[in-house]
Amino acid sequence: MTSVVPPAPSRSNSIYQMANPERFDRLAQGVIPWIGGIAALLAVTGLYLGLFVSPEDYQQGATVRIMYVHVPAAWMALFCYTTMTISSVAGFVWKHPLADVAAKVTAPIGATFTLLALITGSLWGKPMWGTWWAWDARLTSVLVLFFMYLGYIALWQAIDDKARAARLGAIVCVAGFVNIPIIKFSVDWWNSLHQPASVIRADGPSMPGSMLTPLLVMGLAYSALYVWLLLIAMRGEIADRRLERLTKDEPGNAKVSGLRKL
Amino acid sequence: MFLAILRRDLLLSIRGGGGMFQSLIFFALAILTFSLALGPDLALLAKVAAPILWAAAMLSTLLSLDRIFQADAEDGSLDIDWQATDLPVLLVAAKAVSHWLTTGLPLIAATPVLALLLNLPAEGLVPLLLSLACGTPALSLIGTFAAAVTLPLRRANILMSVLTAPLFTPVLIFGVSAAESGGHDGSRFLSSILFLSAFSLLSMVSLPFASVWAIKSNLD
Numbered sequence: 510m511t512s513v514v515p516p517a518p519s520r521s522n523s524i525y526q527m528a529n530p531e532r533f534d535r536l537a538q539g540v541i542p543w544i545g546g547i548a549a550l551l552a553v554t555g556l557y558l559g560l561f562v563s564p565e566d567y568q569q570g571a572t573v574r575i576m577y578v579h580v581p582a583a584w585m586a587l588f589c590y591t592t593m594t595i596s597s598v599a600g601f602v603w604k605h606p607l608a609d610v611a612a613k614v615t616a617p618i619g620a621t622f623t624l625l626a627l628i629t630g631s632l633w634g635k636p637m638w639g640t641w642w643a644w645d646a647r648l649t650s651v652l653v654l655f656f657m658y659l660g661y662i663a664l665w666q667a668i669d670d671k672a673r674a675a676r677l678g679a680i681v682c683v684a685g686f687v688n689i690p691i692i693k694f695s696v697d698w699w700n701s702l703h704q705p706a707s708v709i710r711a712d713g714p715s716m717p718g719s720m721l722t723p724l725l726v727m728g729l730a731y732s733a734l735y736v737w738l739l740l741i742a743m744r745g746e747i748a749d750r751r752l753e754r755l756t757k758d759e760p761g762n763a764k765v766s767g768l769r770k771l
Numbered sequence: 772m773f774l775a776i777l778r779r780d781l782l783l784s785i786r787g788g789g790g791m792f793q794s795l796i797f798f799a800l801a802i803l804t805f806s807l808a809l810g811p812d813l814a815l816l817a818k819v820a821a822p823i824l825w826a827a828a829m830l831s832t833l834l835s836l837d838r839i840f841q842a843d844a845e846d847g848s849l850d851i852d853w854q855a856t857d858l859p860v861l862l863v864a865a866k867a868v869s870h871w872l873t874t875g876l877p878l879i880a881a882t883p884v885l886a887l888l889l890n891l892p893a894e895g896l897v898p899l900l901l902s903l904a905c906g907t908p909a910l911s912l913i914g915t916f917a918a919a920v921t922l923p924l925r926r927a928n929i930l931m932s933v934l935t936a937p938l939f940t941p942v943l944i945f946g947v948s949a950a951e952s953g954g955h956d957g958s959r960f961l962s963s964i965l966f967l968s969a970f971s972l973l974s975m976v977s978l979p980f981a982s983v984w985a986i987k988s989n990l991d
Contacts, residue, residue, distance in 0.1 A: 653936075653937050653940055654937075656933060656936055656937055657937045659933055660930070660933035660934045660936075660937070663929075663930050663933055664920070664921075664930060664934070667921070667924050667927065667930055668923075668924070673988055673989065673991070676984075676988040677920050677985055677988055677989070680920065680981055680984055680985050680988075681920060681934060683981075684916070684938070684978075684981055685937060685938075687977075688937060688938055688941075691941050691970070692937060692940050692941060694941075695940065695941035695944045695945060695966075696940070696944065698944065698945075698948070699944040699948065
């Protein structure tokens with residue numbers, strides 16, 4: 510989406526203000542260090558609470574502490590896909606130029622969170638279940654989710670025209686979003702036929718506050734980390750597009766006008 | 772319009788170079804590969820026959836996707852058809868139906884013979900055919916959607932498989948479940964078949980429209 514939607518000066522607080530990439534860029538520049546700081550502070554607090562303060566599980570021992578990095582990653586894996594879908598729809602319907610950018614740069618972040626969830630889950634699974642990987646319904650659906658991220662990223666990489674890639678990506682993203690519950694349901698079904706769901710209890714024992722607090726703090730830390738990475742990546746993408754625009758323009762004074770466009 | 776495109780595509784696939792036979796040959800080859808890899812243990816083969824047939828059907832569908840729109844896009848007839856039609860969704864539907872008739876239907880027709888090679892128990896054949904009949908339309912529709920998305924890209928096979936795999940997952944799971952349970956577990960068979968049909972019908976009403984959007988984005 511390379512055309513600039515004219516900002517609406519009369520509605521000073523509307524989201525159309527953010528449609529001006531330069532204004533977004535300035536705002537993001539100011540906010541990024543703060544959010545990064547908040548993320549770091551939350552992560553340090555959460556890790557301290559999780560690794561030193563919280564009690565060991567009477568069954569799982571110290572390995573239960575993997576939970577504090579694993580569960581928030583899994584939350585973020587789903588959250589990022591949801592964000593991607595919402596941004597895609599916003600980009601598709603309202604042609605908001607930054608929505609496409611947000612959807613695009615969320616994909617690698619979400620894929621990383623998904624991979625992190627898979628890896629930490631695997632590390633947790635080895636001492637707990639005695640195996641790195643089980644074809645459990647949850648694991649399988651998260652793996653499929655990971656491939657959905659990869660497909661979306663591959664689509665963006667394969668198509669040169671950014672506006673077209675954004676539209677196609679939006680369609681694929683929404684189709685995948687509709688498909689997520691179906692996949693979840695089908696692998697639940699599939700798994701319950703082949704092996705009894707004894708490895709993971711869907712509703713674990715209710716968690717004491719001493720464990721819930723660090724978990725929630727870590728969840729907030731991951732969210733702040735996501736916002737931080739998102740803003741940085743969006744700035745990068747905007748700068749990238751501007752650069753592309755500049756290098757495509759004719760040499761001479763067209764370069765100056767190119768600076769004003771996204 | 773619908774029938775004209777359908778007729779043209781069917782004639783093309785039967786007379787011109789046989790895209791139809793390509794996917795059939797691939798289907799047979801995939802099954803041969805699985806059998807060779809697993810060894811000549813007949814009891815084992817009987818147990819895994821239905822899953823192998825389903826996986827092979829999925830793979831050969833995947834392999835045939837690039838011919839749905841590719842040839843038409845290359846010789847320009849897709850552009851002409853696209854401008855000529857008032858209801859582009861019918862064009863896409865015709866493409867999906869002709870893909871199913873030239874890929875899904877031949878696979879189902881070939882399944883009894885190949886099932887024999889895999890030592891599938893006789894009572895398992897009818898459930899397997901039913902599950903394929905209910906599931907392969909969804910595969911064709913999903914494939915048409917993926918082909919529409921990757922329309923301008925050459926050699927998009929890997930991308931196409933990454934895009935289709937998550938959508939194929941439920942079909943494969945319920946297809947195999949129906950095929951395996953037929954004959955001895957009536958309620959599980961019925962619910963799998965029903966879910967498979969529901970997924971096919973859902974694809975039928977949603978994916979052609981999504982494909983139209985995708986093609987529209989690609990032809991602009």
